[in-house]
Amino acid sequence: MTSVLLSVTDLCAGYGPIRALRGLTFQVAERETVAIVGANGAGKTTLMRALSGIIPLSDGEASFLGRNIRGTSSHHLARAGMLHVPEGRGTLQTMSVEDNLRLAWEIRPTAVTFGEALEKAYGRFPRLRERRAQAAGNLSGGEQQMLAVARALVNRPRLLLLDEPSMGLSPRMTGEVFLSLAELRDDGVAILLVEQNVRRALQLAQRALVLSHGVFAASGPSDELSRDPAIVASYLGQSHDAPPDNKRHIANDPRR
Amino acid sequence: MLVGLLINGLVSGALYALVAVGFTLVIGVLDKLNFAHPEVLMIGGFVAVVASGLPPYYAFIAAFATGGLLGLVVEFAAFRRFTDADAKITAGLASMAVGLVLTDLTQKVFGTESVSLPIGGGWLSRRFQIAGVEFLNVQIVIVLATAILTGGLHVLLQRTRVGRQIRAVAESPVSASLLGVNVLRVSQAVFFVSSALAAEAGLLLALRSGAASSDIGLTFGLKALAIMAIGGLGDLRGAMLGGLVIGVLEAFMFHLGLGRLSELTVWLAMIVTLMVRPRGLFSSGTHGLEQRA
Numbered sequence: 001m002t003s004v005l006l007s008v009t010d011l012c013a014g015y016g017p018i019r020a021l022r023g024l025t026f027q028v029a030e031r032e033t034v035a036i037v038g039a040n041g042a043g044k045t046t047l048m049r050a051l052s053g054i055i056p057l058s059d060g061e062a063s064f065l066g067r068n069i070r071g072t073s074s075h076h077l078a079r080a081g082m083l084h085v086p087e088g089r090g091t092l093q094t095m096s097v098e099d100n101l102r103l104a105w106e107i108r109p110t111a112v113t114f115g116e117a118l119e120k121a122y123g124r125f126p127r128l129r130e131r132r133a134q135a136a137g138n139l140s141g142g143e144q145q146m147l148a149v150a151r152a153l154v155n156r157p158r159l160l161l162l163d164e165p166s167m168g169l170s171p172r173m174t175g176e177v178f179l180s181l182a183e184l185r186d187d188g189v190a191i192l193l194v195e196q197n198v199r200r201a202l203q204l205a206q207r208a209l210v211l212s213h214g215v216f217a218a219s220g221p222s223d224e225l226s227r228d229p230a231i232v233a234s235y236l237g238q239s240h241d242a243p244p245d246n247k248r249h250i251a252n253d254p255r256r
Numbered sequence: 257m258l259v260g261l262l263i264n265g266l267v268s269g270a271l272y273a274l275v276a277v278g279f280t281l282v283i284g285v286l287d288k289l290n291f292a293h294p295e296v297l298m299i300g301g302f303v304a305v306v307a308s309g310l311p312p313y314y315a316f317i318a319a320f321a322t323g324g325l326l327g328l329v330v331e332f333a334a335f336r337r338f339t340d341a342d343a344k345i346t347a348g349l350a351s352m353a354v355g356l357v358l359t360d361l362t363q364k365v366f367g368t369e370s371v372s373l374p375i376g377g378g379w380l381s382r383r384f385q386i387a388g389v390e391f392l393n394v395q396i397v398i399v400l401a402t403a404i405l406t407g408g409l410h411v412l413l414q415r416t417r418v419g420r421q422i423r424a425v426a427e428s429p430v431s432a433s434l435l436g437v438n439v440l441r442v443s444q445a446v447f448f449v450s451s452a453l454a455a456e457a458g459l460l461l462a463l464r465s466g467a468a469s470s471d472i473g474l475t476f477g478l479k480a481l482a483i484m485a486i487g488g489l490g491d492l493r494g495a496m497l498g499g500l501v502i503g504v505l506e507a508f509m510f511h512l513g514l515g516r517l518s519e520l521t522v523w524l525a526m527i528v529t530l531m532v533r534p535r536g537l538f539s540s541g542t543h544g545l546e547q548r549a
Contacts, residue, residue, distance in 0.1 A: 052434060054430060054433075054434075073433070073438075074430075074433040074434055075433045075435075075436045075437055075438045075439070078433070078434055078435055078436030079436040083434075083435075084434045085434075086430075086431070086434060090428075090430075090431040090434055090435070091431075092423070092424050092427050092428065092431060092432075093427060094423065094426075094427050095420070095423055095424065095427070099420055099423075102420060103420045103421070103424055103435060103437075104435055106417050106420070107435055107436035107437065108436060151435075155435075
C-alpha cells in the first residue's frame with residue numbers, strides 16, 4: 001500500500017476576485033506520476049502556485065505529507081520535500097550552475113554527499129559539467145531546463161511539481177528532458193506535471209487529469225485517456241512532437 | 257604632502273565605503289532603503305566610548321554585535337510588516353523614525369555635545385614613518401579593518417551557505433523560497449551584517465577623531481547614501497570604489513582651502529554622476545546584488 005503525498009480537496013484559488021480554480025479534488029501517492037493537462041489559461045500554473053504556497057487557497061483544503069498547505073510557507077514545503085520547478089524554471093540566473101545545484105542540495109541534504117550528488121547530476125547531463133562555472137542566465141533554454149531537472153536530482157524531493165517543462169524547447173530537447181524525467185520517475189520520485197504537450201505528458205504519467213476552465217473535465221489512466229476520442233480530438237489532434245518540415249530548423253539548436 | 261593627502265583621503269574613503277556597502281547590500285538583496293543605517297553608524301561611535309577602558313578588540317566585537325542587533329531591531333520595527341511593493345515608502349519612513357529614536361536616545365544618555373574618547377592620546381595616535389611618509393597607527397587600523405570586513409563580506413556572499421541564500425533572494429525571493437530558502441531569515445542576516453559594518457565604521461570614525469558625536473549620522477552617514485548612489489544602487493564594487501574616490505576627492509578639496517565647502521564634494525559628485533549615468537557607475541539598473549565586494 002502506498003501512502004498519499006499530496007491530498008487536495010475542493011481547492012479553489014485565483015488572483016483577486018477571479019477564481020481561476022473552482023473545486024479541484026485529487027491525490028498524488030508516493031512514487032506516482034500524475035499529469036494535469038489542459039489548454040492555455042485552464043488554470044494549470046495557478047494550481048501549481050497554490051500547491052506550493054505562493055498564492056493562498058481561497059477555499060478548500062490541501063495537504064502535503066500531512067501538513068496543511070494553508071498554514072505552511074513555501075520554504076517549509078520545499079524543505080519537507082516538495083520541489084516546485086516553476087514556469088520559466090526558477091533557476092537563479094546570476095548564480096553559477098554549480099551554485100544553483102549546491103543551493104538545492106544544501107536546503108535538503110540527502111544521505112549522499114554533495115560531491116556524489118553532483119557527480120550523478122553531471123553524469124546525467126554532461127553539458128552542465130562543461131558549464132559548471134557559468135552563470136545560469138548564460139545557458140540556452142534547453143540547458144536551463146536540464147539544470148532545473150538536475151536540481152531535482154541533487155535535491156531528491158518526495159514530490160516534484162513541474163510546470164511546463166517543455167516550454168520554449170525544441171522537440172529534440174523536449175525529448176531529452178522527458179527522458180530524464182522518466183528516469184526520475186523510475187527512481188521513485190513522485191511527479192505532478194502540468195504540461196501543454198499532452199502526448200508527452202500522457203507518455204510520462206501513469207494517470208492524468210484534464211483541467212478545463214478551472215475544473216477537471218476528465219481523468220483516468222494515461223493510456224485510457226490517450227484513446228478517448230474526445231481527448232484525442234481536443235488535445236491530441238495536432239501532435240506537438242512531429243513538427244512539420246518548416247519547423248525543423250528549431251531542432252538545429254546551434255549550441256548543440 | 258601629496259601622499260599624505262592621498263592616505264588621509266583613502267582612510268576617510270574606507271570608512272565611507274564600509275557604510276555605503278551596508279546601504280547597498282540592503283538595497284541589492286531586499287530592494288529596501290534603510291534610513292536608520294546612518295544612526296547605527298553613530299551608535300558605533302558610542303560603543304567606542306563605552307568600551308574605551310577595555311582592550312581594543314573588545315570594542316570591535318561589541319560594535320559588531322551592537323550594530324548587528326540594532327539591524328535586527330530595524331528589520332523588525334521598520335521593514336518586516338511592509339512587504340508590498342507599494343509599502344516601500346512607508347518602510348523608508350518607518351526606518352527614518354527608528355533612526356531618529358536612536359539619535360534621541362543617544363542624546364538622552366550622552367548629551368548633545370560630542371563625547372571625547374579617553375584613549376585619544378594612546379597607541380592609536382602614535383606616528384611612524386615609512387619612506388618619509390608619516391602614518392598614524394589609527395590609519396593603519398582603519399584600512400586593515402575595512403579590508404578584513406569587506407573581504408569577509410565577499411567570502412560570506414560567495415563561499416558560504418548563507419551567502420548563496422542571500423544571492424538567491426537578491427535575484428528572486430519567490431524562486432529562492434521554492435528552493436526552501438527562508439526569506440525572512442535571509443532578510444535578518446542581511447540587516448545584521450549591513451548594520452554591523454555600519455557600527456564598525458562608526459567605531460573606527462570615533463577612534464580616528466577621538467570623539468563620538470550624535471550628529472555624525474546626518475553628516476557622515478548620509479554622505480554614504482550619496483556614495484551608494486554614485487556607485488550604483490545595490491552594487492558592492494560601486495560602493496567600495498565610490499567611497500574611496502570620494503574620500504580622496506574630499507581630502508584634496510579640503511587641501512585646496514575650500515574648507516566647509518569641501519563637504520559639498522560628495523553631493524556635487526552625486527549630481528554630476530547621476531546626470532551622466534542615471535544608474536550610477538556600475539549598476540545594471542535592476543538593483544541586483546553584484547557579485548564582487
